[in-house]
Amino acid sequence: MKYNISDTAQNAKASEVREILKLTQTPEVISFAGGLPAPDLFPVEDIKNVTAKVLEEDALVALQYTTTEGNDDLRRAIIDQRLKPFNMEASLENIMITSGSQQGLELTSKMFINKGDTVIVENPTYLTAISPFKSYGVNLATVNTDDDGIIIEDLIETIESNKNVKFIYLIPDFQNPTGRCMSVERRKQVVEIAEKYNIPIVEDSPYGELVLEGEKLPTIKSFDKNGYVIYLGSFSKVFCPGFRIGWIVADSALVEKYVILKQGVDLQTSTIDQMIVARYMQEYNLDNHIEKIKDLYRNRRRCMLDAMEKYFPENIKYTKPRGGLFIWVMLPETEDSKEILQRAIEEKVAFVPGQPFHAHGEVRNAFRLNYSNMPEDRIEEGIKRLGVILKEIL
Ligand SMILES: Cc1ncc(COP(=O)(O)O)c(C=O)c1O
Structure with missing residues (x-):
């Protein structure tokens, strides 16, 4: 055919x-x-252990459908262990579990992009973000980067010279592909820019915790007091990518919309996988x-x-x-x-x-x-x- x-x-x-x-x-x-x-x-051994416990104690829940927002224990563990210690305030209504942060990128494209809209990305940027953005018919506006991340003057000029800029996509920590970090000063500045121009920032940070030398820098989200930053997190690089578990942290009204969009894509992220990761975080020390x-x-x-x-x-x-x-x-x-x-x-x-x-x-x-x-x-x-x-x- x-x-x-x-x-x-x-x-x-x-x-x-x-x-x-x-x-x-x-x-x-x-x-x-x-x-x-x-x-x-x-x-592997720890995962075998918690998987056995989940199946022995809670198999009927683990093998059933669950809510689109995601398992409550897992969301609480993420808030307590992966957000609060880094000064990111969130409660359950601010967080939705995704099937990897890659799904966060797809759902964010669905959420914001109408054909012909503009999305601003760093040059260079994560190559598998470019494809979902493009699939929604976006005009990708690139902004050059240096050793301190996105160049602020160029960002402002790009915002001012493009129509319908829907969001700014940034990987501030150990960027893929360059490995560079955005300076603290610029992190603060981009939040001010987001507020001034009313454009959300998508902060994608799968590598933020893998600090091999020096201090961990504050997230852009930690400077955001008014819901301008959508934060994407992931267990792929700090635990195991095979679980395909990530999360979106955003304003509660936006999370409600993300939930509806995710339903059309996969209803929910795997129940049993979420329960295994939650149990791991309760019984072992992910840090x-x-x-x-x-x-x-x-x-x-x-x-x-x-x-x-x-x-x-x-x-x-x-x-x-x-x-x-x-x-x-x-x-x-x-x-x-x-x-x-x-x-x-x-x-x-x-x-x-x-x-x-x-x-x-x-x-x-x-x-x-x-x-x-x-x-x-x-x-x-x-x-x-x-x-x-x-x-x-x-
Ligand atoms: C910058 C960036 N965002 C998102 C992803 C997707 O990660 P996940 O495994 O959480 O879907 C990757 C994977 O390499 C990445 O480098």
């Missing part, structure tokens, strides 16, 4: 980069491409678990940066992130990282080229490296191989 599919489906193109990277999913390839957490640290993740990533990051220093040619610049999962590499302007990737795959090493992180695809001479997923000996070997290729090409 010839299907008469929608314009949205018509326009949804398989990412060229993802297709290339599929080739790299074999054990012999040293992959710095995905944003995968270290599986060695998934607390201690996060400390273990940080210890491991600190070593892997150090190993990658040391190897880059040793093996990369000198005219290559890269970020030295204080946390998160990624290092952003900037090549001389004439280079195309997609071509370098082809060479790298021949040498069985992979990364993500920079172009798809730019909403308009204009930057080709950068790429993203991930250090969370490979053990140190593979990191050293992979960077060594990349160094040879880069020296050859440049």
Whole structure:
């Protein structure tokens, strides 16, 4: 049959980069491409233990439908353990559980975007945010970033020169892809801008707790007293991505709308998964678990940066992130990282080229490296191989 599919489906193109990277999913390839957490640290025994308890004590609830807002114990645990300690005030009516923070991005697009509206994103930004935004027919306005995050003067100019700006999408902590953090001063300034221009901020912070060096910076949400910031959180990088559990914190009226929108998408996030995570948070100490993740990533990051220093040619610049999962590499302007990737795959090493992180695809001479997923000996070997290729090409 010839299907008469929608314009949205018509326009949804398989990412060229993802297709290339599929080739790299074999054990012999040293992959710095995905944003995968270290599986060695998934607390498997603890999860087995709490899963058994949930099924022994509460199976009929765990296997039943639940509310769209999400499991109350889980929402309370998130408020007490992941929001309050970071000065984010919320009560149950301000929080909805999502199927990963990726669903938060999809629902936020549904919530705000009419065809032709503008959404402001950092340049570069998380590539899998670009696609849901675009699928709603948005005009994506990009604002350049520097070592302190989004450049405020450019943000103001972009707001003033675009119609119907619906929200500003920011990843202030250990940004994907650059690994940079937005300065505290700019965090305060963007809240003032949101209030002045009446434009909400979507703060996406899956990496905020993975501080490997220095202090954790206050969230943008913690400066928001009037409901201008929609905060997206996730267990993917601080627990296990396989549960697919994230959360949205927003003004209660907005959460009511999010609930209605989510019903049309999946009714609710898995009941049993929410109960397992809630029980884990009651019985174990997630903060201690996060400390273990940080210890491991600190070593892997150090190993990658040391190897880059040793093996990369000198005219290559890269970020030295204080946390998160990624290092952003900037090549001389004439280079195309997609071509370098082809060479790298021949040498069985992979990364993500920079172009798809730019909403308009204009930057080709950068790429993203991930250090969370490979053990140190593979990191050293992979960077060594990349160094040879880069020296050859440049
Ligand atoms: C910035 C950012 N937002 C959202 C997500 C989606 O995460 P989740 O697993 O919670 O859906 C990711 C995943 O890598 C990400 O990097």
